[in-house]
Structure formats: structure tokens, C-alpha cells
Amino acid sequence: MAAAPAxxxxxxxxxxxxxDAALVAPFVRLxxxxxxxxxxxxLADECARLGVDVDAYLDLYDPGATQPFPGVVDLVAGLxxxxxCSNKHPRSGHAELARLGWLPEVALFADAFTGxxxxxxxxxxxxxxxxxxxxxxxxxxxxxxxxxxxxxFVLAGWxxxxxxxxxxxxxxxxxEVLALVA
Numbered sequence: 001m002a003a004a005p006a007x008x009x010x011x012x013x014x015x016x017x018x019x020d021a022a023l024v025a026p027f028v029r030l031x032x033x034x035x036x037x038x039x040x041x042x043l044a045d046e047c048a049r050l051g052v053d054v055d056a057y058l059d060l061y062d063p064g065a066t067q068p069f070p071g072v073v074d075l076v077a078g079l080x081x082x083x084x085c086s087n088k089h090p091r092s093g094h095a096e097l098a099r100l101g102w103l104p105e106v107a108l109f110a111d112a113f114t115g116x117x118x119x120x121x122x123x124x125x126x127x128x129x130x131x132x133x134x135x136x137x138x139x140x141x142x143x144x145x146x147x148x149x150x151x152x153f154v155l156a157g158w159x160x161x162x163x164x165x166x167x168x169x170x171x172x173x174x175x176e177v178l179a180l181v182a
Contacts, residue, residue, distance in 0.1 A: 004182050005152070007081035007105070007126050009119065011137035012088050014039065015156040016076070017096060019066040026060035027052060039161070040139040042110050042117075043089045054089070063095040069158050071174035078178065081105055085122045085135070085145070087113075116141060119149035134181045136171070138162040154180055 013019040020039065027037050032050045047054045068076075076082075083106035086093055090109035097107055106125040113121070119135060126133065130150035135142065138156040143165060146153035154177055155162050157170040164170050171177045 003131075005134040006128050006132040007083060008079060008177065008181070009083045009085050009106075009122055009126075009133055009135045009151070010104075011117075011135075011139070011142050011156070012084050012086040012093060012096070013066075014138040014159050014161065015136055015142070016068060016072050016084075016102075017066040017100075018069050018159075019096075020161075022062055022065035025062070025065070026057045029060050030056060040087065040141045042087045042113075042115065044110070058089060058091055061092050063092050063099060066096055068100065069156075069174060071158065075174040075177060076102055078175075081126065083107065083122050083126060084109075085117050085119055086110070087117050087141070117145055119145055119151050123149065123151075134177075136177055140165070143168070152181070 010016050024037050027050060028034060030052050036050060044054055047057055082104050084104045086109050088109050090111045093109040106122055108122055123130060123133060134152045134154055135146040136154045136156055138159040143153050155164055155168045155170045157172045158174060169180050171180055
């Protein structure tokens with residue numbers, strides 16, 4: 001196994017916080033059928049696909065409706081250097097981090113990327129090479145972002161929607177992440 005990472009980078013929605021209901025609610029209130037809504041996308045892209053105005057969505061989004069997955073509070077409390085890399089809109093992402101009292105060294109959201117999230121800007125902000133970082137996420141988008149950056153990936157297996165792929169390290173609980181990357 002590789003050396004212990006100098007920093008852990010986390011996706012936010014579906015990895016650190018259980019936000020499915022909060023993410024869906026504004027779309028439904030704006031008349032989008034539940035079965036048309038998908039996860040893991042840049043908000044602007046999903047709003048465009050569904051014919052919804054981003055500002056109207058954000059006005060209805062309740063950052064207080066999300067909760068950390070069980071065990072995540074203990075994980076975050078035990079972290080050294082850590083960061084967040086998310087497709088989430090910065091308005092709601094920063095509000096959720098502030099509400100939870102979480103202070104990652106770096107927190108980059110959709111406005112930091114020219115499309116889906118990429119780990120390059122996070123690595124630059126942390127001043128670390130790819131082999132010194134592990135990215136923890138819950139989707140194929142997260143796995144692909146890690147692969148593009150040459151960063152080790154751990155699947156957030158505590159999210160019931162997460163699906164393992166061949167070769168994934170899978171953490172069944174948040175605290176297990178630390179054992180997998182030690």
C-alpha cells in the first residue's frame with residue numbers, strides 16, 4: 001500500500017453529508033418530476049437539463065436540511081489536513097460547512113471549475129502532489145476525478161447509493177477511511 005496521505009479530500013454531497021432529500025426538494029417544488037432528478041452533477045448543468053433557473057433553485061434550497069452521515073462528525077474531528085472538492089454551488093456548500101462548524105483547509109465548489117469538479121485546483125491549493133492525497137467520494141464522477149488527477153480513491157460505502165467498481169477501496173463507515181489509507 002502507498003504511504004499515508006498528507007491530506008484527505010472529500011466530496012460533500014453523498015459523502016460527508018446526507019443531502020439527497022435537500023437536493024431534490026427545490027426541483028420538486030419547481031415542478032420537476034422526482035424520477036427526472038439525478039445526482040452528482042454541476043447544479044447549473046442539472047438546472048439547464050431540467051429547465052429550472054439556478055437562482056430559483058438556490059432560493060428554495062435549505063442547507064439546514066442536510067445532516068452528516070453517521071460517523072462523519074467523528075471522522076472530521078480526527079482529521080489533520082483535509083479539503084472539500086464538490087460540484088455543489090458555493091452558496092449552499094459554504095453555508096453547510098459553516099453550519100456544521102467544519103473548517104477544511106481548502107473548500108472548492110462548482111465556481112472553481114470550468115465543468116465538473118477536478119482535483120487539480122485542490123492539489124495546487126494544498127501544495128501537494130497527487131500521490132500525497134486521497135479523494136473520498138460516492139459516485140462514478142468522483143472516481144473519474146480521482147483517476148484524471150492520479151489520486152488514490154476511496155468509495156464512501158456508507159452511502160447506500162454508492163456502487164463499488166473493480167479496484168475501489170471501499171470504506172463501509174466513515175472512520176474506516178482512516179484505516180484504509182494509513
